[in-house]
Amino acid sequence: xxxxxxxxxxxxxxxxxxxxxxxxxxxxxxxxxxxxxxxxxxxxxxxxxxxxxxxxxxxxxxxxxxxxxxxxxxxxxxxxxxxxxxxxxxxxxxxxxxxxxxxxxxxxxxxxxxxxxxxxxxxxxxxxxxxxxxxxxxxxxxxxxxxxxxxxxxxxxxxxxxxxxxxxxxxxxxxxxxxxxxxxxxxxxxxxxxxxxxxxxxxxxxxxxxxxxxxxxxxxxxxxxxxxxxxxxxxxxxxxxxxxxxxxxxxxxxxxxxxxxxxxxxxxxxxxxxxxxxxxxxxxxxxxxxxxxxxxxxxxxxxxxxxxxxxxxxxxxxxxxxxxxxxxxxxxxxxxxxxxxxxxxxxxxxxxxxxxxxxxxxxxxxxxxxxxxxxxx
Amino acid sequence: xxxxxxxxxxxxxxxxxxxxxxxxxxxxxxxxxxxxxxxxxxxxxxxxxxxxxxxxxxxxxxxxxxxxxxxxxxxxxxxxxxxxxxxxxxxxxxxxxxxxxxxxxxxxxxxxxxxxxxxxxxxxxxxxxxxxxxxxxxxxxxxxxxxxxxxxxxxxxxxxxxxxxxxxxxxxxxxxxxxxxxxxxxxxxxxxxxxxxxxxxxxxxxxxxxxxxxxxxxxxxxxxxxxxxxxxxxxxxxxxxxxxxxxxxxxxxxxxxxxxxxxxxxxxxxxxxxxxxxxxxxxxxxxxx
Ligand SMILES: Nc1ncnc2c1ncn2[C@@H]1O[C@H](COP(=O)(O)OP(=O)(O)OP(=O)(O)O)[C@@H](O)[C@H]1O
Ligand SMILES: [Mg+2]
Numbered sequence: 001x002x003x004x005x006x007x008x009x010x011x012x013x014x015x016x017x018x019x020x021x022x023x024x025x026x027x028x029x030x031x032x033x034x035x036x037x038x039x040x041x042x043x044x045x046x047x048x049x050x051x052x053x054x055x056x057x058x059x060x061x062x063x064x065x066x067x068x069x070x071x072x073x074x075x076x077x078x079x080x081x082x083x084x085x086x087x088x089x090x091x092x093x094x095x096x097x098x099x100x101x102x103x104x105x106x107x108x109x110x111x112x113x114x115x116x117x118x119x120x121x122x123x124x125x126x127x128x129x130x131x132x133x134x135x136x137x138x139x140x141x142x143x144x145x146x147x148x149x150x151x152x153x154x155x156x157x158x159x160x161x162x163x164x165x166x167x168x169x170x171x172x173x174x175x176x177x178x179x180x181x182x183x184x185x186x187x188x189x190x191x192x193x194x195x196x197x198x199x200x201x202x203x204x205x206x207x208x209x210x211x212x213x214x215x216x217x218x219x220x221x222x223x224x225x226x227x228x229x230x231x232x233x234x235x236x237x238x239x240x241x242x243x244x245x246x247x248x249x250x251x252x253x254x255x256x257x258x259x260x261x262x263x264x265x266x267x268x269x270x271x272x273x274x275x276x277x278x279x280x281x282x283x284x285x286x287x288x289x290x291x292x293x294x295x296x297x298x299x300x301x302x303x304x305x306x307x308x309x310x311x312x313x314x315x316x317x318x319x320x321x322x323x324x325x326x327x328x329x330x331x332x333x334x335x336x337x338x339x340x341x342x343x344x345x346x347x348x349x350x351x352x353x354x355x356x357x358x359x360x361x362x363x364x365x366x367x368x369x370x371x372x373x374x375x376x377x
Numbered sequence: 378x379x380x381x382x383x384x385x386x387x388x389x390x391x392x393x394x395x396x397x398x399x400x401x402x403x404x405x406x407x408x409x410x411x412x413x414x415x416x417x418x419x420x421x422x423x424x425x426x427x428x429x430x431x432x433x434x435x436x437x438x439x440x441x442x443x444x445x446x447x448x449x450x451x452x453x454x455x456x457x458x459x460x461x462x463x464x465x466x467x468x469x470x471x472x473x474x475x476x477x478x479x480x481x482x483x484x485x486x487x488x489x490x491x492x493x494x495x496x497x498x499x500x501x502x503x504x505x506x507x508x509x510x511x512x513x514x515x516x517x518x519x520x521x522x523x524x525x526x527x528x529x530x531x532x533x534x535x536x537x538x539x540x541x542x543x544x545x546x547x548x549x550x551x552x553x554x555x556x557x558x559x560x561x562x563x564x565x566x567x568x569x570x571x572x573x574x575x576x577x578x579x580x581x582x583x584x585x586x587x588x589x590x591x592x593x594x595x596x597x598x599x600x601x602x603x604x605x606x607x608x609x610x611x612x613x614x615x616x617x618x619x620x621x622x623x624x625x626x627x628x629x630x631x632x633x634x635x636x637x638x639x640x641x642x643x644x645x646x647x648x649x650x651x652x653x654x655x656x657x658x659x660x661x662x663x664x665x666x
Contacts, residue, residue: 052569072572085570089588099574102584150575 002063002153003028003186004049009058011044018044019055020210026154026188031180033197034190035234036207042190045207046156049188051075063153078147078185080157084139086131092142093118093127099150117149118142120179137168144176148183155180155187161196173200194234198222206230222276224261227355231274238280238322241354244271248294248351253318258294262351270354277323279348282313286339296343297322301336315340419641437642447626447643451650454623458606461544462598468545469552469597474586476553477560478568492553495546504614507543508534511615535617543611548604552597559593560586595662603651607644623647 004026011019018041026032034042047053049060051072060067067075086095093114100110118124121141131139140160147155160176161169177200180187191197197204198218206213206221206229214221214230225231228239240257242249244265248258249272257273265271275295288296299317311333313324324342334340390397418424419438423431441447472492476485495503510516513532521531533539563586571581587594609628612620623643630640 050569050573052572072569073575073577076575077573079570079573081566081570083564083566085564085566087567087570087585087589089585098571098576098584102571102574102576102580146570146574 003030004154004188005059005061005064006045006049007059007061009045009048009055009060011041011048011053011055017210019048021058022207022210022212023058024205024212024215026186027203028186029184030202031177031187031200032189033201033204034188034207035192035194035197035204036213037233038192039209040207041210042207043158044210046079046158046188046190049154050077050079050156076150076153078150078152078155080140080143080147080155080160082159082162084131084143084160086139086142086146088131090130091127092123092129092131092134095131095142096127096146096149098146103150113149117145120148120182121145121175136164137172140164140172141175144179148179148185153186155185157187157189159190159192162192169196176200198234204234206233208233224350225274226263226352228272228274228352229355231350231352236277236323236325237274238277240273240275240320242271242273243267244269244351248346248349249273255297256294257349258346259349259351260346261349263353265351265353272352272354274350274352275344275348277312277325278310278327280322280324280342280344282315282324282326282334283341283343284334284338285341288341293343294346295349296341298339298341301334301338301340304334304336306333313340315342317342415641416645418638419645421638424635424637437639438646440639441643441646447623447646450621450623450626451647454606454647455650455654457540457544457608457612457622458602460541461548461605462602464541464545465549465552465597465601466594469549470556470590470594472549473553473556473560473593477557477563478565493550496550500547500610503547504543504611507539507546507615511539511542534615535619537616537619539615540612540620543615544605544608547611548601551600552594555597555600556590556593559590563589591662599655603655606651607647 006022006024006026009019009022010017020041022041022045024032034045036042044053048055049062051067051070054068062075062077086092087098090098096114096117097110100113105113114127115124118127121144123138123141123145126134126138131142134142140163143160157176161172164172173196189197189201201218203216204218204221205215208229214226221230221234225234225237228237231237231239240249240251242251242257244267245256246267247260248256250256259273262273263271286298288298297317299315299322301313302316302321303314305312305314309328311326311328313326313334315322315324322342420433420435421431422434422436423429425431472488476488476492480488508515511532512518512534513530515531515534517533518531521529533542567585567589568581571585572578576584607624607627609622609624612622613625613628614620616622627640627643627647630636630643
């Protein structure tokens with residue numbers, strides 16, 4: 001087992017920079033999710049680590065050793081492909097045995113190891129089947145068994161759950177996590193799915209246009225996103241844009257928003273604030289209360305979506321639509337068209353320095369997230 | 378494959394009949410009728426032309442077994458078929474691999490065109506151009522002597538190698554095409570999966586790529602072996618006196634000796650032998666594929 005160090009890796013295809021100076025340290029034994037919209041370079045990064053493709057610049061080390069001159073088959077990695085890539089001409093057991101048999105292990109050892117790996121993924125009885133006789137979830141587990149039976153140092157997974165339906169996906173997430181814990185292997189997991197990234201991984205790296213946007217634990221990224229993109233790509237966020245005041249921002253209409261987390265931005269510079277929809281309290285009322293605390297806004301509910309355990313309110317305010325999520329505690333529900341007061345604490349507000357080249361229009365967080373997601377599918 | 382066939386048969390043949398009909402009608406008229414006439418001829422003592430007397434006989438078939446010449450020639454034709462097929466695999470498979478897995482875009486199209494060009498040229502023209510290349514004082518001879526500092530004599534014309542060269546040239550496109558189709562259908566991620574599991578390029582070739590492209594190899598081999606065993610044009614023109622094979626003997630019966638009954642009988646014996654070989658090979662090949 002070993003960690004993976006990616007240092008200043010760049011890779012271009014023609015004029016297109018698929019990876020742009022990416023540096024990530026994948027800790028030994030960790031479960032790492034690479035998250036990003038389609039075309040952001042996730043697969044490209046994985047292929048550099050696997051050795052199917054080579055960086056134009058930068059270096060990659062596995063277990064502290066540079067792998068620049070090490071061909072794929074000597075890197076001792078396990079890879080699960082998005083389409084599983086099972087050998088259709090071999091039985092399930094032969095698929096799993098492949099890695100051991102090319103190494104020339106004795107037959108008895110192979111049989112034992114294969115059975116153990118199949119038992120681990122709970123497919124002990126299906127060794128004699130052909131891949132086309134398996135369900136999607138079973139194929140995925142065979143691919144996993146095949147990848148781990150050789151005891152690789154690093155496990156690379158490229159959207160392995162992408163083709164599964166929701167229920168199976170959740171089952172597989174739990175199982176994958178269990179297996180990963182059991183064998184304690186360094187795992188790099190590529191996904192489109194922010195929820196998957198949040199629930200499964202110890203650390204998350206967000207890629208965008210070939211650049212690493214942010215890297216950290218799920219809590220760090222969710223609670224303290226460093227860019228509007230990170231805020232809206234991982235979870236929902238309401239974004240306010242204005243001029244920094246030192247302790248928050250001032251919106252164009254004069255409203256101030258206080259923030260006590262996030263970056264420190266010099267007063268006067270352009271900046272944004274991000275607020276998670278579940279951190280906002282919503283109450284009926286047309287005007288701000290007299291002793292208005294910080295971060296109080298008024299608006300009107302334009303839409304309500306009831307989702308059982310919670311309700312989402314879309315509140316129109318000064319040309320911007322804010323999203324508020326309220327847990328279903330049995331309290332009175334608010335109606336569409338009703339005027340409301342919104343309020344949240346400065347602790348729940350993250351200050352973000354304006355990114356260069358970021359559009360300055362009043363796009364709400366949800367909207368830009370929707371755009372990135374639709375590109376993803 | 379097997380389960381696709383099962384699905385097809387479960388749905389029944391009936392809806393497929395209108396689709397099959399034109400092909401079967403054509404096959405009946407163009408192949409079955411003349412072929413049955415030939416079967417008929419093969420049992421006759423003489424052609425019923427110009428009012429000659431004739432009767433039914435098994436003598437034409439007996440001739441094959443009574444004269445060792447015919448079976449000797451058949452054996453050398455089978456050997457020719459085997460050798461040509463092997464050369465087509467050796468030359469065609471790597472070419473198909475490069476076309477399917479290495480080249481992309483325009484260069485692939487260009488090379489593809491070069492490979493199937495022999496298909497589009499007239500067979501006779503093709504053979505005679507080989508004759509010009511291979512004979513003494515021909516293109517190959519002259520070119521080599523122009524380059525090499527010492528004098529060598531290249532006269533491949535009217536030899537067994539010349540026959541092989543001509544036949545391989547004519548038939549290698551079949552191998553390239555059938556192998557190209559199966560190789561192209563192999564997902565690149567299978568190759569990468571093999572490598573990631575610790576297999577070298579060579580191991581991936583033997584354990585993944587070749588087994589998966591076996592159907593193409595077999596189809597190509599069958600398409601080449603069968604006509605080569607009965608071939609007569611290349612052996613006659615490029616082989617000269619050494620070019621006497623089973624196919625040329627059959628041709629002689631039809632165009633030179635006018636012993637159609639014997640020619641027909643020899644053809645059907647060849648057909649039977651080829652079918653027996655394919656039937657014997659089928660289980661082995663099916664296991665390999
Ligand atoms: N072999 C290649 N030749 C040319 N361009 C490539 C190649 N591989 C990737 N790219 C480009 O590099 C960029 C990143 O591709 P990559 O496959 O890494 O994206 P991704 O993040 O995995 O996306 P997805 O989520 O859709 O799988 C894309 O714009 C893609 O078009
Ligand atoms: Mg990808």
